Amino acid sequence: MRELERYYRVLELQPGATLEEVNQAHKDLAFVWHPDRLPQNNQRLQQKALKKLKEINEARDKLRSLKTKKHRSLNNSSTPPKQPNYYKPSASYKPPASPQKQSNNSAPYQSSPPKQPSPPKQPSPPKVNSDLSGKDFSSANLSNKDLSGRNLSYANLSGANLSDTFMHKVVLRGANLSGANLFRANLLLADLREANLRSSNLIGADLSGADLRGADLRGARVRSGERLLVKLIGANLEGAIMPDGTVHD
Structure with missing residues (x-):
């Protein structure tokens, strides 16, 4: 055994x-x-x-x-087994000479590895246009999309559905987001300078570290009763018009 x-x-x-x-x-x-x-x-x-x-x-x-x-x-078969085919050195193979008889000028035999078939070329993925500045996305359904790092400065997103959209470090400077649904949108470190956010839904949105200088948030939904439901940790609100119409110092 x-x-x-x-x-x-x-x-x-x-x-x-x-x-x-x-x-x-x-x-x-x-x-x-x-x-x-x-x-x-x-x-x-x-x-x-x-x-x-x-x-x-x-x-x-x-x-x-x-x-x-x-x-x-x-x-219960009487068929005799086939004789195995052994691997043997080729007919041209000669046993190596002893080191004393070898020529100093002999070069080592190098065997080229068998060529492997080239893998089929994969089609290149389509290039994503990161510059969407000034584009018209009014009333568009962009829910659950990944717009992180895109340039949407001065784009028209009025009335657009941006719920649960990932917009980490997105550039929305001067963009029109009036009436947009930004429910639970991720706007971490977003550039929202001078953006129009009037009457937008910001409940559950994360605006931590976002630049909101000069943004207009009049009428935006940010509270449920007395409870603030928007993350504004580290956000820059200098000169921003708050939902109640006051200007942030």
Whole structure:
């Protein structure tokens, strides 16, 4: 049983591997250790390769014979098993000379690896236009879109649905957002200088770190009763017109 396990280890397989797996493992390892693929003037590697080939052929022969016999006994077949095709050095292969007889001018044999087929070229993804300044998106449905980092300065977004939209570091300077739905929109570090946010819905929006200098927020929804429901941590509100019409100092 230990000898059988050794054959599986030689072929780098788990015990119980199928005949197809045995044949494939033998083919792969014989290709790796074939002497013709190694430098002809390296006697140590050549001898090691020949030893490996012998072990690989023996392991395949033993496992194949065992599995064929088992298959025959189960199927009560008298068909004799086919003789295995061993990997042997090519007819032109000559054992390396001893180091004393080798010429100093001999160059090591380099075997080029088999060429792999080139993978099919994948189509390039379409380029996303980051400059949307001055565009008309009035009443557009942009809910759940990712507009982070886009330039939407002076764009018309009046009445647009921007709920749950991701607009991290978006540029909305001078943009018209009057009546827009910005429910739970992420406007972290957004540039909203001089933006028109009149009558917009800002409930649940995150304006942390946003630049709101000179923005007009008159009539914007930011509270539920006395509770402020907009994140304004670190936001710059200098000169902004607040929802109640007062100008922030």
